[in-house]
Amino acid sequence: MAKHRGRGTVAVNYPIGMNLGGDPSQALVHSNPEGQFTVALSSIDLGQGMKSVTRQIAAETLGVPVGHVYVDTADSDTGAQCMGSFASRGTHRVGNAVIAAAKEARAVMLAAAARELEVNPTDLETDGLGNIHVKGAPQRSVTTKDAANAAQFKYGESVSGSGIFLIPMSDVDVETGEMNTVSCFAHCAMIVDLTVDDKTGEISDVQINSAYEIGRALNPKLMEQQLVGGAWMGLSHAAYETTEPAYPSRDHRPFDFSSYVMPGPGDLAQHDIAILERPAPDGPFGGKGPGEMCANPVLPAVANAVFDAVGVEIDTLPITPERILRALKEQRGA
Amino acid sequence: MSLDFRKDLFADERDDNLNVVGKPIRRQDILGHVTGTSPFFDDNKFDNLLHLKCVRSPHHHARIVSIDTAKAEAMPGVVRLLRGRDVPVNLNTLLSLLDFGLDDEPVLAETKVSYWGEPIVAVIATSEQAALDAVAAVEVRYEELPAVFDVEEALKPGAPTVNETYPGNHFVFYENTDHQRLRFGDTEARFARAAHIVEGRYQLTPIEQAPMEPNGAIAAPETNDRFACYTPTQGLFFSVGTCAKVLDVDLNRLHFIGGTVGGGFGGKVDSVCEPLAILGAMLTRQPVRYVLNRAEEMQVSAPRSAELWEIKDGIAEDGRILAREFKGWFDAGAYTRLTSYGVVKCTGHLPGPYTIPAVKSDIWCVFTNRTPATAMRGFGVLGVDFAIERQMDKGARAAGLGPMEYRLINAYRDGDMKATRRVASNTALVECIQVAAEKAGYPLAPEYKAMTSMTGASLTQIPETVTDSGRRPAGYTAIEKTEVSPGLGEAAQVQPTPAAPVARARTGGASSLPERPSYAPQPAPPQAAPPPAPEPPEPAPAKPRYSRYSSSIRRR
Known part of the structure; x- marks a missing residue:
């Protein structure tokens, strides 16, 4: 009876957006009289940071400070259609729609600035701090506030834009499964080290080393939140959770969090992450979406590590202490 | 815990000189979250709010012999009961919005129940407790049916039919094939x-998706015969479309308002609460709240x-x-x-x-x-x-x-x-x-x-493929070559698909896929082999089908 250290490795990829496409998202962007922008979406922020990441995308595209952008979500009267927040599609699909809308609004703002400065709009650039100036001559400038104001009150132009992003739906060949799945994929490789107690069947001291390739980390802190939280969920799926522990029998079903067991704060794995960024050609600033992929690798990695630790194949989830002990008994006669 | 960036990799494919993107900007909504003031759907308060609870099947599979609601209707605080016959279109499948699959699920079961917890009657009352008391007083008589829980057993001949729309206990793909x-x-x-x-x-x-906030919805009459629905749905228009279908109303009579959602993880796509809450508001002309408790969230919600x-x-x-x-x-x-x-x-x-x-x-x-x-x-x-x-x-x-x-x-x-x-x-x-x-x-x-993703492709052609029909599969023939790679950060703006679909054989065989959309970042294989055989005509659909989003999408 002893504790055994084991290592499991995994490599996965993940499709970004609804398989086969056909899932449009739309964005409306408009400026108030002082050059502060509202992005109106029907998209949903589930806590993952949809509002924040689309806000950064809008600010970058408009060329204004991020504080000059506010994102309003989740209203079917004010936001144009969006398929929804699932399938790792939010950043990619909604982000692209926001870029398209923000470009239109920016063009109106720059056209007004050009009239104010008596230059061609193509000679102008934004500094991201609230100023529009002539390329190579930063002293010839107008603020984004004054430009947006002039557009609305002097020139009668609406500083606004609309955008949609759609990948048209693919067919599927019935016989071969040929299809256009999605346009880009995120990637991950992971190594999990853990300890298995062959007397209690318990897993402990989980250490995760991972490398995620996610196109571009549009906000590194939101990225970290997703990856750490997702790995926790993956560990929970691997070793704890099920609504039907006696599957396919429906006996012993849990009805609350005292019987539906999940790892607590003390069970959080040590997780060291590396981020790789290979921009997706059609992603917003190259961004893909890490929201789902981050849970997937942990499940097989834990199973592979348990095999490495105690030499039993566990091919049924979750890998509970009971399952480990039964496998030890059956496969090793322990 | 540590997080580091390998900026050395793929550096030549990236422009890292950006103002806002790539920066750890504080979340727009963080102040509300940390001060406990972010509004969730259930934070919306209404005068005269009614509460909805469901009578649920205690059996895994049973025929409904009779439903007696007289006792429940007479109980204090009970305003109205909803039955399957009150739902204008009481059969739906979520992906009918994309014309994928057949309607197979009632909002409220009428003739039989096919899983433990399936809703049969909805009770609307002035308090949650009054609704729960009345739920307990509804008398449903069942004739229990044999149930099947194992996927391999379910596919065997003679297995009980779970879902009358699909008698073989399997989904039918493309109106053609059992898998x-x-x-x-x-x-x-x-x-x-x-x-x-x-x-x-x-x-x-x-x-279980296990969101902190369970599924639910509050529906309230708005002026001008519209109805507002406060919801934690993950897909706002998906839910609007589903509700408009089963309630048989135009989309613009529904005003859906989300907000901060207390976690979804996929468990808030099905619109299980919104239709009944709105139907309740329509029939009582009062706001109606329908929120799952934790046990329902865990064992009834998908x-x-x-x-x-x-x-x-x-x-x-x-x-x-x-x-x-x-x-x-x-x-x-x-x-x-x-x-x-x-x-x-x-x-x-x-x-x-x-x-x-x-x-x-x-x-x-x-x-x-x-x-x-x-x-x-x-x-x-x-x-x-x-x-x-x-x-x-x-x-x-x-x-x-x-x-x-x-x-x-x-x-x-x-x-x-x-x-x-x-x-x-x-x-x-x-x-x-x-x-x-x-x-x-x-x-x-x-x-x-020394290995790299950039070079070393080991398989560049589609191999000779064996199919079940023995016919030469699509893919040898016409996959059109397209130029790709919109610039970095460029949104490929694609117009909505035109209404006329590219005809193709439903039975597979020598058909070719529609032209590849220009966003596709993948080069096409070389042109080869004989041209595709003429395609058989599309069979005329038996009846008009419900498809909210696009008439060009086939029955997937």
Whole structure:
């Protein structure tokens, strides 16, 4: 009876957006009289940071400070259609729609600035701090506030834009499964080290080393939140959770969090992450979406590590202490 | 915990000189979250708010003999009861919005129940307790039916029919086939040449999305005969479309308002609460709140489906995987919800991020007498990834290679032909493995460290493929070559699909896919072989079908 250290490795990829496409998202962007922008979406922020990441995308595209952008979500009267927040599609699909809308609004703002400065709009650039100036001559400038104001009150132009992003739906060949799945994929490789107690069947001291390739980390802190939280969920799926522990029998079903067991704060794995960024050609600033992929690798990695630790194949989830002990008994006669 | 960026990798493909993107900007909504003032749907307060609770089946499978609501209706605080006959269109399937699948699920069961907890009667009362008391007073008489819980049992002849829309207990794909196929190359021929055969059988069980905030909705009459619905849905217009269909109203009579959502993870796509809350508000002309309790959220609201997998790999002496076969069974529970979509998505993901010259897959979406399953984080991919990566571990051992080395040898790279007959691009699996190995102190030999995703494509053509019909499959013929790669950061703005679809054979065979959209980053295989045979005419649909979003989308 002893504790055994084991290592499991995994490599996965993940499709970004609804398989086969056909899932449009739309964005409306408009400026108030002082050059502060509202992005109106029907998209949903589930806590993952949809509002924040689309806000950064809008600010970058408009060329204004991020504080000059506010994102309003989740209203079917004010936001144009969006398929929804699932399938790792939010950043990619909604982000692209926001870029398209923000470009239109920016063009109106720059056209007004050009009239104010008596230059061609193509000679102008934004500094991201609230100023529009002539390329190579930063002293010839107008603020984004004054430009947006002039557009609305002097020139009668609406500083606004609309955008949609759609990948048209693919067919599927019935016989071969040929299809256009999605346009880009995120990637991950992971190594999990853990300890298995062959007397209690318990897993402990989980250490995760991972490398995620996610196109571009549009906000590194939101990225970290997703990856750490997702790995926790993956560990929970691997070793704890099920609504039907006696599957396919429906006996012993849990009805609350005292019987539906999940790892607590003390069970959080040590997780060291590396981020790789290979921009997706059609992603917003190259961004893909890490929201789902981050849970997937942990499940097989834990199973592979348990095999490495105690030499039993566990091919049924979750890998509970009971399952480990039964496998030890059956496969090793322990 | 640490997070570091490998900016040295793919640096020449990136412009890192950006103002806002890539910066750790504070969340727009963080102040509300940390001060407890972010509004959730259930924070909306109304005068005269009514509460809705459901009478639910205590059986896994039963015929409804009679429903007696007289006692419940007479109870104090009870305002109105809803039955299946009160729902204008009491049969729906979620993906009818995309014209995928047949209507198979009632909002309120009328003739039979097919899973434990299926709603039969909704009680609307002045308090939650009054509603719960009245729920307990509704008398339903059942005739219990044999139930089936095992996917393999469910597909056998003579198994009880779970879902009358699909008498064989399996979803019907493309109005044509009992399961989803993938055929790429000749697996049998390659198995015969393999040095090692590795077989595995893998079982996943249902998992709850477990959001902190359960599913629910509050519906309230607005002025001008409109109805507001406060909801935590993950897909606002998806939910609007579903409600408009089952309530038989125009979209613009519904005003959906979300807000901060207390977690979704796929469990808030099904719109299980919104239709009844709105119907209640329509019929009582008062605001109606319908929120699941934790037990309902856990055992009635749809979980991740169980999946059963069998995989067979044939491996060459040098560790290259020559062939991989899958058999998969998704346990949809009693109704389709989104499981059929998950099966197609899963098929598009096979054989995982590896280049294998022969891949065969057969996946069934099976109906059983359990809680309908739906989307969850990693939908359609998480389950098979578990199976694939267990299989990779066993394959490495059979081939006498380290697990990282075995994955590097087989990793897909730019230029590789995938089993979906599309060429891989923008790949980065090799680099991820190298970086993870480095972080964990896993020693890789120089030849493995020198590998790259950018070069070394090992399979660039579609292999000769064996199909069940023996016909030459699509893919040898016309996949149009397109120029790609919109600039970095450019949104490829694609116009909505025109109404006229490209006709193609429903039975597979010598059809060609529609032209590839210009966003596709993958180059096409060279033109080859004879032109496709003339396609048979599309059969006329028996009746008009409900499809909210696009008339061009076929019955997937």
